[in-house]
Amino acid sequence: MRLIRGAAAALTVIVALSACEARTPGDDAGATLAISCGAVGQEFEICRRGVDRWSAATGHRVELVSTPNSATERLALYQQLLAAGAHDVDVLQVDVIWPAILAPHLLDLGPVAGAAIDGHFPALVENNSVDGRLVALPWFTDAGVLYYRQDLLEKYDEAVPATWRELAATAARIQSAERAAGDTRMWGFVWQGRAYEGLTCNALEWVASHGGGTIVDADGRVTIDNPAAARALEGAAAWVGTISPPGVLNYAEEESRGVFQSGHAVFMRNWPYAWALVESDDSPVRGRVGVAPLPAGDAGRPAATLGGWQLAVSKYSRYPALAADLAAFLTSEAEQKRRALAGAFQPTIVALYSDPQVTDANPFFARLAASFDAAVARPSAATGVHYNRVSNAFYGAVHDVLSGRRDAADALADLDERLRVTLGEGS
Numbered sequence: 001m002r003l004i005r006g007a008a009a010a011l012t013v014i015v016a017l018s019a020c021e022a023r024t025p026g027d028d029a030g031a032t033l034a035i036s037c038g039a040v041g042q043e044f045e046i047c048r049r050g051v052d053r054w055s056a057a058t059g060h061r062v063e064l065v066s067t068p069n070s071a072t073e074r075l076a077l078y079q080q081l082l083a084a085g086a087h088d089v090d091v092l093q094v095d096v097i098w099p100a101i102l103a104p105h106l107l108d109l110g111p112v113a114g115a116a117i118d119g120h121f122p123a124l125v126e127n128n129s130v131d132g133r134l135v136a137l138p139w140f141t142d143a144g145v146l147y148y149r150q151d152l153l154e155k156y157d158e159a160v161p162a163t164w165r166e167l168a169a170t171a172a173r174i175q176s177a178e179r180a181a182g183d184t185r186m187w188g189f190v191w192q193g194r195a196y197e198g199l200t201c202n203a204l205e206w207v208a209s210h211g212g213g214t215i216v217d218a219d220g221r222v223t224i225d226n227p228a229a230a231r232a233l234e235g236a237a238a239w240v241g242t243i244s245p246p247g248v249l250n251y252a253e254e255e256s257r258g259v260f261q262s263g264h265a266v267f268m269r270n271w272p273y274a275w276a277l278v279e280s281d282d283s284p285v286r287g288r289v290g291v292a293p294l295p296a297g298d299a300g301r302p303a304a305t306l307g308g309w310q311l312a313v314s315k316y317s318r319y320p321a322l323a324a325d326l327a328a329f330l331t332s333e334a335e336q337k338r339r340a341l342a343g344a345f346q347p348t349i350v351a352l353y354s355d356p357q358v359t360d361a362n363p364f365f366a367r368l369a370a371s372f373d374a375a376v377a378r379p380s381a382a383t384g385v386h387y388n389r390v391s392n393a394f395y396g397a398v399h400d401v402l403s404g405r406r407d408a409a410d411a412l413a414d415l416d417e418r419l420r421v422t423l424g425e426g427s
């Protein structure tokens with residue numbers, strides 16, 4: 001273990017592979033690379049296995065850098081490292097909303113990707129291309145989904161909810177019946193309510209499914225101050241302390257999974273990675289969970305926020321060619337298949353969705369194909385380098401409404417004004 005120089009947060013680095021004897025000749029002989037891998041659920045371990053395969057094939061050592069689970073904190077750390085021109089990390093795991101923000105610090109991976117890039121979802125390739133440079137290779141994609149306790153829905157003869165209203169009613173009914181029957185720790189619905197990027201994802205789903213738009217539209221106009229958005233937020237605020245634990249205001253992905261997987265919630269909003277874990281051998285709810293599209297709002301359509309991660313190479317890497325090779329290896333079809341089987345990470349390579357092993361291990365990939373197609377993107381394309389400020393202001397306002405500090409209409413009016421200033425529209 002060691003600490004990354006210049007980083008305020010404690011970054012731990014774990015040597016992924018013991019020293020390899022075989023070295024490739026040339027300037028890079030004896031290189032030790034560093035890659036940052038997420039550590040949500042079993043992400044870190046699954047990344048390590050892929051890295052080990054590359055190390056075994058090339059003879060190069062790779063250190064795994066564990067970064068904070070919160071996308072918001074991870075971005076802050078990357079910005080700090082990259083602004084300092086630090087050599088500490090060669091390959092970075094980059095969120096789908098960051099290419100424009102980090103582009104000046106990233107290498108063009110177009111040449112190393114070659115024709116293989118055509119196998120990925122074109123929208124992701126476009127997302128990762130900034131001023132004609134492919135600054136990141138797509139690694140896995142995801143979208144918000146609804147997890148439900150099939151056994152409890154059957155016990156109470158309830159259907160999978162199609163609208164948020166139905167979800168709230170079913171959650172309340174089962175929660176109170178289960179509590180009355182002695183399970184005093186049961187809650188109706190868990191999700192990600194902490195003030196961080198994950199709340200932007202959850203709240204965008206509520207707002208978009210109520211017909212309240214996407215905060216900022218595709219042309220860069222701020223649209224968030226509207227009655228449908230206010231209704232959506234008020235609806236969610238009413239869940240806190242009723243069907244959702246008050247602590248949900250400090251939940252990220254893993255806290256919600258913890259409650260749901262230990263059997264203490266009827267419904268959970270999360271990403272596909274949670275499937276492999278709730279279905280794992282030692283999961284108390286194994287075999288009792290279903291996955292469905294998120295409910296629709298009053299506007300009658302569901303919305304799932306598009307998420308996902310890419311691999312990029314830092315401009316400050318001492319071993320750019322090796323780092324690009326590692327990124328290309330980890331994002332290859334074989335690796336994406338292994339990751340889909342082991343961790344329910346959704347491939348970015350279209351052909352893998354016709355691979356029976358992949359679809360058998362993740363039956364919901366096919367069942368939710370329509371909702372993934374209709375996934376709502378956060379406004380990162382329209383806001384470019386300003387996206388992070390837009391998101392911070394949005395989740396801050398939403399958190400205020402959820403915690404009862406502001407009413408939704410006021411919070412959204414203020415937010416609208418603030419975003420116009422941020423985006424240079426004037427106030």
Ligand code: GLC
Nearest residue numbers: 071095096142197198307308
């Ligand atoms: C997931 C998504 C990512 C999103 C994050 C928010 O990791 O893949 O895009 O920003 O959740 O918590």
